[in-house]
Amino acid sequence: MIALLTRDLRLAVRAGGGFGLGLAFFLIVVVLVPFGVGPQSALLAKIASGILWLGSLLACLLSLDRIFALDWEDGSLDLLATAPVPLEAAVSIKALAHWLTTGLPLVVAAPVFGMLLNLPGPGYGPVVLSLLLGTPALSVIGTFGAALTVGIKRGGLLLSLLVLPLYVPTLIFGAEVARRGADQMDYSTPMLLLAGISCGAIALLPFASAAVLRVNLR
Amino acid sequence: MELTVTDLAVARGGVPVLEGVSFTVMAGEALVLRGPNGCGKTTLLRTVAGLQPALAGQIGLEREAMAYAGHSDGIKAVLSVRENLQFWADVFATGSIEPALEAFDLNGLKDRPAGSLSAGQKRRLGLARMVVTGRPVWVLDEPTVSLDVSAVEMFAGAVRTHLRGGGLALMATHIDLGLDEARVLDVRPFKAKAPALDDFDGAFL
Numbered sequence: 001m002i003a004l005l006t007r008d009l010r011l012a013v014r015a016g017g018g019f020g021l022g023l024a025f026f027l028i029v030v031v032l033v034p035f036g037v038g039p040q041s042a043l044l045a046k047i048a049s050g051i052l053w054l055g056s057l058l059a060c061l062l063s064l065d066r067i068f069a070l071d072w073e074d075g076s077l078d079l080l081a082t083a084p085v086p087l088e089a090a091v092s093i094k095a096l097a098h099w100l101t102t103g104l105p106l107v108v109a110a111p112v113f114g115m116l117l118n119l120p121g122p123g124y125g126p127v128v129l130s131l132l133l134g135t136p137a138l139s140v141i142g143t144f145g146a147a148l149t150v151g152i153k154r155g156g157l158l159l160s161l162l163v164l165p166l167y168v169p170t171l172i173f174g175a176e177v178a179r180r181g182a183d184q185m186d187y188s189t190p191m192l193l194l195a196g197i198s199c200g201a202i203a204l205l206p207f208a209s210a211a212v213l214r215v216n217l218r
Numbered sequence: 219m220e221l222t223v224t225d226l227a228v229a230r231g232g233v234p235v236l237e238g239v240s241f242t243v244m245a246g247e248a249l250v251l252r253g254p255n256g257c258g259k260t261t262l263l264r265t266v267a268g269l270q271p272a273l274a275g276q277i278g279l280e281r282e283a284m285a286y287a288g289h290s291d292g293i294k295a296v297l298s299v300r301e302n303l304q305f306w307a308d309v310f311a312t313g314s315i316e317p318a319l320e321a322f323d324l325n326g327l328k329d330r331p332a333g334s335l336s337a338g339q340k341r342r343l344g345l346a347r348m349v350v351t352g353r354p355v356w357v358l359d360e361p362t363v364s365l366d367v368s369a370v371e372m373f374a375g376a377v378r379t380h381l382r383g384g385g386l387a388l389m390a391t392h393i394d395l396g397l398d399e400a401r402v403l404d405v406r407p408f409k410a411k412a413p414a415l416d417d418f419d420g421a422f423l
Contacts, residue, residue, distance in 0.1 A: 003308030007297070014296040075290025079347070082267055082286045083309045218270040 001085055001093055008097035011070075018066055022059035022102040023109055029055040030113045041118045048117035049127055049178030055113070056106040056131060057138060057167055063102050064142040065159050067094050068150040068213070077150070081217055087210040095136075095143040095206070103135030119182065126181020130194060134174035137198040140205045141166045147209040150216050170197055219245045219354050221386055222278035223266065227410065229273050230261045234410035239275070241403055245354075248377060248387040248397055253405040259390040260359050262405065264288070266388060267357045285351035288359045291344025295333025299324055299343055302332050307350040318349035321376045322369075337364040345373055349380075356380060358389035370395065 012019040033051050037044055071077040080090055110131050111124050119127065145163035149155035173194040180187035220242060227237035235258035243249045251259045265272050268281030293302055303315045303324075319325050322342040327335065332343060341364050348356050356377070362370050374395040377387055381399050 003305055007294070007301075007305045010301070011294060011296060071292075073290075074292055074294065075288055076292030076294070078269060078288055078290075079286065079292040079306075080309075081269060082281065082284060083306075084282065084311070085309060 001089055004080075004085065004090060004093045005097055008094060009100060012097065012101040018063050019101050020105070022063050023105045025062050026055045026059040026106055026109065026113065029058060030116050033117065045118045045120050045182075048114060048119040049123055049182050050175050051117055052110055052114060052119070052127055053130070053134075053171060053175040053178060056103075056110070056135065057171055059106060060102055060135065060138045060142060061160055061163060061167075063098065064146050064163065065149070065156045067098055067143055067146040069146070069155070072150050077213075078217060081214070087213060088206045091143060091147065091209040091213065092202075092206045095140045095209075098143065099136050099139035103131075103139050107131045107135060122184050123178065123182030126187055127178045130174045130177035130181075130191065133177075133191065133194050133198055134170050137170045137194075137201045138167060140198075140201045141170070144205045144209045144212070147213045147216070150213065170194065173197065219283075219384065219386065220278070221266075221283075221355055221388065222276075224276045224278070226262070226265065226275035226277065227273040228258060228261045228265045228270075230258065234273060235261055236405060236408045237274070237410045239405065239408045243386045243388060245384045245386055246381045246399060248381060248389065248400040250395075250400050250402045251388070251390040251405055252392070252402055253390075257405055257409065259405060260288075263357050263359050263388065263390060279355060283353060284355045284357050285348050285353040286357045286359075287344060287348055287361060289363070291340055292347070293332045293335075293340055293343055296331060298329050298331055299335070300328040302343060303328075303346060303350060306347045310351045310353070312350050312352040315346075315350055318346040321349055321379065322346040322372055338366055338369055341365055342369055342372070345376065349376060354385045356385065356387040356389070358387065358391070360390055360392075362391055362393055362395075 030051065034044055068077060081087055107128060110128050114124055114127055142163055145159050148162060149159045152158060173190045176190040177187045177194060180190065222242045224240050226239040227234055229235060239262060241249060253259055264270050266277055267284045267286035303318060307313060307315045319328055322345060324342060324346060327339060332340065335343065345361055361373060365373060374397055377397060380387065
């Protein structure tokens with residue numbers, strides 16, 4: 001299992017692996033929003049936390065189809081399915097590798113990007129905290145979507161359509177934590193709900209992903 | 219160790235392709251499947267390897283005993299030959315990749331990125347993976363595609379070593395490997411008669 005994780009991380013950072021792609025996309029979204037909104041720093045400060053959440057959600061979406069599609073194309077998914085590693089574990093490891101290469105960089109970069117959006121001072125902590133709690137759920141749910149669409153040629157659009165509605169609860173509570181934090185309100189309730197969603201997704205979805213993967217491999 | 223398959227029926231895309239397939243492969247023995255394109259050899263091998271469920275019948279061994287090699291080799295182009303092989307050795311927890319590199323003459327290539335190999339060299343790397351799995355049953359689908367004469371010889375040697383070590387092999391191939399231990403099974407007589415689709419949803423499950 002460690003071997004699978006190191007292989008996926010190594011593949012991500014080598015040529016064409018797509019590491020940093022999500023981060024660059026996040027940066028561009030965050031830079032474009034002030035252009036669209038115009039020179040109104042008060043308005044920007046108000047919507048900053050929501051934009052950060054939406055941006056990281058889209059950045060996460062961008063790299064989802066790589067989770068299984070590449071392994072499917074070169075046949076290693078078949079070989080992994082016959083390997084001694086249970087498919088549920090392999091799926092979890094793949095989600096973890098996706099989070100480490102996409103979600104974690106977003107969390108780390110969020111404060112810098114918050115500055116670009118004129119995020120109010122007290123908002124930084126809650127934004128980072130909410131992304132740290134929420135992005136694992138994005139990766140795990142996305143892995144489920146990727147497992148559903150594996151084997152479909154150019155299934156990226158279908159994957160987005162399947163996954164984005166599933167992201168709604170995470171987005172609602174994540175953005176709520178960030179918004180309340182920026183407004184210096186108590187954000188413990190949405191934070192607990194967000195953590196609950198993440199824990200639930202991590203605990204349950206690998207089984208669903210492995211099941212649909214088995215069906216798709218037939 | 220022996221692989222006994224009894225009354226196996228397999229389907230592809232919901233359509234039964236073979237039924238009533240029965241055979242036994244003893245340790246130290248290889249069974250070569252023959253038959254025209256599209257007759258179900260790949261489906262049969264994938265079913266035996268545990269990648270898809272059988273419609274009916276039994277497979278005598280657990281899927282944990284099988285190592286499968288299909289049409290594609292599962293090679294990552296940006297990893298080196300050694301990294302590719304070491305990954306599978308770690309997954310199967312078998313340790314050393316040296317015997318596999320030796321068996322398929324990959325020592326000179328081991329630090330090259332796998333993406334820069336020729337088709338035949340990639341195939342050799344894919345087959346070397348079978349050696350590092352350390353599993354007793356090799357299930358091979360057209361293993362000799364894009365191999366030249368000397369590489370086919372290399373492959374036959376690796377299979378022979380595997381059989382001598384008490385393993386067994388099940389493969390679909392059209393060329394003669396010169397293996398004394400090999401028996402040939404023509405799958406044409408097992409062609410499924412009625413492509414009856416009684417379970418419409420089953421095709422999607």
